[in-house]
Amino acid sequence: MTGPRTRELLAREAAHLAPGATDEAEAGGRVFATGAGSVLTDVDGHEYLDFAAGTLTQSLGHCHPDVVAALTRQAGRLWNVHDSATEDRAALGELLSALLPEHLDTYAYFSTGAEVVEAALRVVAAVAEPGRNRIGALRNGFHGKTMGARMLVHWDIGHQSFAGNSILGYSPYCYRCPLGLTYPSCETRCADLVVKHVATKPQISALVFEPVLGAGGVIVPPPGYWEKIAQACRDNGVLLVADEVLTGGGRTGAFLACTWLGVEPDLVLLAKGLGSGFPFAVLAGRSDLLRSPEAAAAGSTASTFGGNPLGIAVALATLTVLDRDDLIARAAALGDRLAAGLAELRERHPMIGDVRGAGLLFGLEFVRDRETREPAPDLARAVYRAALDAGLRTALGGHILRLAPPFTLTDDELAQGLERLDRALRQVGPC
Template sequence: MTEAESPDRAALRGSSHTEWGAGVIRRHHQRKQLDREAQHLAPGASEEAAIGRRVFAEGRGPVLTDLDGNQYLDFAAGTLTQSLGHTHPEVVEALTTQARRLWNVHDSATPDRAELLDLLARLLPGHLDTYALFSTGAEVVEAALRVVQATAPPGRNRIGALRHGFHGKTMGARMLVQWDVGHQAFAGNSILGYSPYCYRCPLDMEFPSCGVRCASLVRKHIADKPNVSALVFEPVLGAAGVIVPPPGYWEQISDACRSQGVLLVADEVLTGGGRTGAFLASERLGIEPDVAALSKGTANGFPFAVLAGRSAVLHDPAAARPGAYASTYASNPLGIAAARATLEVIERDQLVERVRVLGELLDARLNALHARFENLGDVRGLGLLYGLEFVTDRSSRRPAPEIARAVYATALDLGLRVALGGHILRLAPPFTIDEALLDEGVKLLEKAIEQVVA
């Protein structure tokens, strides 16, 4: 793809690119729109929507435009979903063509489905050769849990998960990490192991002298227990702030699970599709999961999800009873069209390899910010997925959500959108962004931090 054809450049055509960073934001039309919808819209929006108070009207490539005409580099890529950027022309064409033909016939076969399955077989590790199609991340995680529960041998009635994990807001996903709502406790039958959160080690140890003790405890309490059927995990914990495991963590755990007959279920809803510089983060970290769940970037932000698994697991008669992999929007033709177009571009343009290259550049730029700002306690990531953890000071490491919120809001005013959660900002630019815009986004972030902590 030439620069003239790049979605990045097309998005900027006719815009005043050099005005980014001026901090002059027009909001008249947005305020009116937000006041209007507040009369009927339930509260409970995301932190970033509540603080940002923007009405986004258009997106092209890595650029968003709001209702008042202000433009933003989108380093959150939608909801960490837009692998190819906003409204990628090939995905738009695939969706509009399919919309003229057929929308929903339950989970019956349609002309594009076989093509998508063949494409998945080329992109995914060879042992993950069987697929079920769904619509959202939480739905595909629930499907994975049903597979585990259906195929578990007698006596293996517990499921392992990791502290700080996030698998969705549905009942089964919440029970994995023992997430209570109100006065209702739904701990379920899960056993929690230590996640590899080196910056805030729950064992008060330091890597590498720790010997990756967190991993050995996961082995002891999950892998070595005869009543555990599976370990459900994010290879890189996303919602927790992009927690990247140190060397040796997954090697210990996956080997133990394999030897003890514990299924490895990788939640790759966020990381699947190339976000970390491999099609699955599991591949980059040396894990060979039995089942993997993908969603967010698989169809460039269109609702779609894939449950990929070993044939022996997904074909098990107990897991494959009639209706087991069906739902209202499972295998819907629009999702299939969007996923096929997205993944064909990723494969054709070798974007997974590009993510690795851009990820190295992003890593260097962000670590330079870490060296400069005392309140930036930790920077960590893989590929084009990074987390920035803000603290009041580095000695105490006390979380500073007020700083993160201020940096988020300031960056937005300067023309950069990132993802906010508590005291952590996450960055996940689209795979198609060029190096100049990647640099520019980091410079805007630097300027925002500078204005907040100066």
């Protein structure tokens, strides 16, 4: 339950704070004060295991000492010189080159996920052949809230429509197949339709996609889906632009989800966990694209805060720890245990219709009835709040809870988190 200091601060800020917060912030009603590793503490002293890792940003946990030291050291030296070179920038490029697939050897630095999406769209527009003036994307996808990112998924606001330039394909949402089919007898018909309407259309320049859809509900593709689409795009000259803002940096048990899925993208977008929660993003791509005269005009990869020395220092420290401590392998191993634990919870709690995920990224889909699969956002919200009261923070969105703990989670913390989630489920509904 919330404490007196929390209630006081929330009441004070309500006088001036615009509405529109996330479901989790509005439903949770917490004021966090400190974080260390996998544990958050609110202003009243209550502790929470953070199975949302900030907003899927704290891959190393909160306030990792190496990252804090790097940021503190840089904060006392230099903050911003626009896009001029700094001491750490070359080292970051070299480390990224060692972690990413060999063909992704050229980088541009930005500050947020949405900003790097917009940068990728500019590259695609610059290098596209005449006539290739449209872009493909996936239904249920999310790429940010800026205009270009919204246009990709036809996200209109108010009475204005700006969604005319993209063609949407079906995402591999097997639990709620829009075609009414069942895997594997469907033979990934959704992928066939993406091939037909996106990959083979001469006016399409690129397909922008999340390898595993995150905000859309942790939609994990079945075998065969990306194999069909990626090959068709390659055969027809359609660029593959992987939005790994959420999945990149090891979240699915591989540095890129694309690598795990066997997809070779032309451009990759990274943010979130790359900077341990500090605003930092990377556009990684093939040299022939990012160094092409059309995409490399003066100022094309510059922005006010993009690649600032603080972000460079944090990203370099984060990736150094990730590599040094073999934390991606740790994420994969923890993910296997988390998957087994969540499967057991699904067996005991009928309100969980589906459990899906990869590595340390999972989604629980709440339903009113497993036969009808009617979404139950009220149940998801109630479980989210009960879990907070039990000392477990997850990520709430509609009728889905996402779980994405830090890679530094201990075995005991994993067990405690599952026990607290079970307690919350039992409180909300009978087994």
